[in-house]
Amino acid sequence: MKRSVLIFGMLLVIGAFLGNTVRAAEPVLMKKVIEVPNATKEKIFEKVRTWSETYVQSYSSDLKSGVVVANGEISYPAPTIDRIQYTILFKMKNTIQNNKDTVAFEDVMLKAPRSYLTESVGAAPPFIGGEVAPIKSKKDIAAANNVLNYVANNLGDNLMNKSASACPIEKCRECGLLATSPAEMKEHMKGHGGHQSAPKE
């Protein structure tokens, strides 16, 4: 009797395990609540607006509802082999109430590089690239959650008046892309071209 119960229990555990692995990957659902001690809604709203002005490509804001929606793009987190020069597009919705900013990322998409491989010689037709697609694989979802958490931490440090963030970000002056390190930004700038010294005659 005891033995059959034990076996039944083991089957349940195995079933739950299989159920988990078969289930489709969860979509990107990065969400974070940033609480700023002693701050007012207006103060946080203004800081989120200033942060958006500094770091994203476009944003809209409405003080009455306390919502700031920022649209940004960030480098796919390194190291990676098969996602070099890919970027992640995101919509960051800030809902500010009292002394809290609830940050939720929506419409997170994976963008293929535009000019990747164009230098390769031979049979392949010109690579057009630049496709934007929903993030589906577990690996990409984990990478997106990771880098968006980093972005939210940067905003959090900013709202907390920290002079230097533990999660620094840089913005490309040409296209507004974000990068999490100088090395990543340097790699990105190669794609713009024209930043090397002028060719010698």
Ligand SMILES: [Zn+2]
């Ligand atoms: Zn750029």
